[in-house]
Amino acid sequence: MDSTTRHAGILTHLRREGRVEVADLAAALGTSEMTIRRDLDVLARAGVLRRVRGGAVSLLSRGEELPFAMREVEASDAKQRMATAVSGLLRDGEAVVVDSGTTGLAVARALAGRRLTVMPLSIHALGPLAGSPATTLLVPGGTARFGEGSLVGPMTEASLRSLRFDTVVLTCCGFSATDGVTAYDVQDAAVKRAAVASASRVVLVAEAAKFARTALVVVCPVTEIDTVVTDVDVPDEAVAQLTAAGVDVIRA
Template identity: 30%
Template sequence: MLVAERHHKIVELVNEKLSVRVSELSQVFGVTEETIRRDLEKLEKENLLQRSHGGAVSIKKEEAEIPFLEREIMNATEKRRIALEAVRLIYPGDQIVLDASTTAWYMAKELPDMPLSVITNSIKVALELSKKEQIKVISTGGMLVPESLSYVGPLAERSLQMYHVNKAFISCKGVHLDAGLSDSNEWQALLKQQMMNIADETILMADSTKFGVRTFVQVAGLDQVDQILTDSNIPGKFIEELKEKNIQIKLVD
């Protein structure tokens, strides 16, 4: 079992049981307790669980969004690499929509100053793009979510209906082979659905920790995604299944 896959399953177990001991995890995965302690230390740094005396406890709060500043540092290296790959898919004259994910913000930072129209519900993305004179930025407006510094709600959804774009770049909290894309927040999920609806092509940007995860609200089925950008730590079974579903997947180093 790959390390990334073990980490996925550890988080799933902790969230399912709410608390798990190191000795139990050691037996389940057939590795030493020292290895499990290192795993838990890494997962705690990524805000996926909390270590306790002799084990770990769940910090699962699916109905609440993780603040942007916390998400910014979670798997930052992988997200930056995915963002760089996403930028390569954008050409002068494109019309695109970016969600309020940290990966979209990294994209905004890396986008060259060229003729583009960009729609976004993210304040951070809009501010970053405002530094580039040739990029036309359109904000959805709507109800402000302070934790993610983004706009959601009926006004944001209706404003998107006015537009058509070439490409939608979105992220999500979970990518499940059967359940598809999911998010922890209903408002964000509804807005991502609308972003996909107005786009000719949907590019999903998701680091490997999102795979095998199913969260509170479904966003869309995998068949509605045209291309997935992820890092090379994704378990092999997902690559095979996605190819069988004729979904293009690009691994970044």
């Protein structure tokens, strides 16, 4: 098992339990305790946990999120499948907003080379979308959040308000039929709300793990979502709740 996969496994346990023990992680991940200690030291330097005797405790509260690079390895296969499904929902010639985050980056990569007009809300997505003359790339103004790369602030919101899009591909930090779409960052949530208001159709992309989380800031209720693209691990009960609310659900 490589370090990226181990880190993802450690983070999964940490999110679920809040505290992890070296011996338990070594057994669960099939590696040595020495390797786990090194992994915990790496994650501690990244600021997501604090080392304690025999293990570590999470430093992630409802108002915090993992660093971008670490989130990018979480459910990466599922994100690619969902991104492909999103691409299949879009018709050539559409004007599309692609939200920020690691899932948004996966969608941007899936749309690269398509005959679309695309406004990405992350500097990470600029490179993939700029590689083909078939794609018209609209770049909003704004401030790039350090490390995260998402574009936020009044300039980004004004760019969205001045345009009308066919579809917004929305991402989230947490989602449920009860709480709706939630985000960790206040500025990021404001940009998401502006994107939703600018589009005729709202497609939310969220892997199953997001259904178990509620972040700090409410973006919009479930009634503003037209389609949810998720993965095969999403609970049947959650799908039933969304379907009852009039939302189309696609499992990729």
